[in-house]
Amino acid sequence: AQSVSQHNHHVILSEAASLELGCNYSYGGTVNLFWYVQYPGQHLQLLLKYFSGDPLVKGIKGFEAEFIKSKFSFxxxxxxxxxxxxxxxxxxxxxxxxxxxxxxxxTRLTVKP
Amino acid sequence: GAGVSQSPSNKVTEKGKDVELRCDPISGHTALYWYRQSLGQGLEFLIYFQGNSAPDKSGLPSDRFSAERTGGSVSTLTIQRTQQEDSAVYLCASSLTSGGAHETQYFGPGTRLLVL
Structure with a gap:
């Protein structure tokens, strides 16, 4: 069965800094990939998803993710x-x-104003 | 429109008691999922319903866990003889379709279960 690892448990950044959150999975076959976000006090919601085609996926609020099949990363x-x-x-x-x-x-992200 | 709702929002029970958690999916969504999120961990898939098909129970951790979905809508997750390790947030999600590029799961607020 597939598994997912996220490298950072807590990331702290200042506003305007660039962000990259790591995600690696283990599964040799075709996969669908997702990023979900949970804002404080809110439900989980979909940020972006990859099913096929362009490996660079753009989501809401300026987020993007890149599927690199050879690295099993998203x-x-x-x-x-x-x-x-x-x-x-x-x-x-x-x-x-x-x-x-x-x-x-x-991964918990804290952005300092 | 209304999203996925779950009840109760919080549940405290004693070890050995049975609990029922309810999920009301978005109207018209044929797929329904239950997940469990333990402290500091990711979501753990429990069970999946799709229309009138037999549910995929492959994620249920033990035979103390069961779920049903009546009329293709409301779902109830039942935990019998609760144990302290069952303490977690139980999340329900629904989607209009299952699989494919158009699937998006919409999550409810969860039920926080504490077994004393």
């Missing part, structure tokens, strides 16, 4: 973070045509 990036990006970020992977979606442990 890192999340944002060139300039804002205080409102403070949240917990979860990477998830699902083997193609499988119901079982595996989530990473999450």
């Amino acid at each position: 890192n999340l990036r944002k060139p300039s973070v804002q205080w409102s990006d403070t949240a917990e970020y979860f990477c998830a992977v699902r083997a193609y045509n499988n119901n079982d979606m595996r989530f990473g442990a999450g």
Whole structure:
């Protein structure tokens, strides 16, 4: 079964700094990849997803992620973070045509104003 | 429009008691998922319902856990003879379709379960 690892548990940045959150998965077949975000006091919501095609995926609020198949990675990036990006970020992977979606442990992002 | 709702929002129970957690998916969503999030860990898939098909129970951790979905809508997750290690946030998600590029799971607020 697939598994997901997120390298950073807690990242602290100042506003306008660039962000990259690591995500690696283990599964040899075709996968669907997701990043979810949970803002304080809110539900988990989808940030972006990759199913096929262009490996560089753009999501909401200026976030993007790049699928690098050879590295089994799907890192999340944002060139300039804002205080409102403070949240917990979860990477998830699902083997193609499988119901079982595996989530990473999450990375807590704190952006200092 | 209304999102996914879950009840109760918090539940404190004694070890050995049974609990029922409820999920109301978004109207018209055929797929429904249950996940568990333990402290400091990612979400753990529990069970999946798709329309009238038999559910995928592959993620249920033991036979004390069961779930049903009535009429293709509301779902109930039941934990029998609760143990302290069952303490976690239980999340429900629904999606309009299952699989494919158009699937997006919408999550509810979760039920925080504490077993004393």
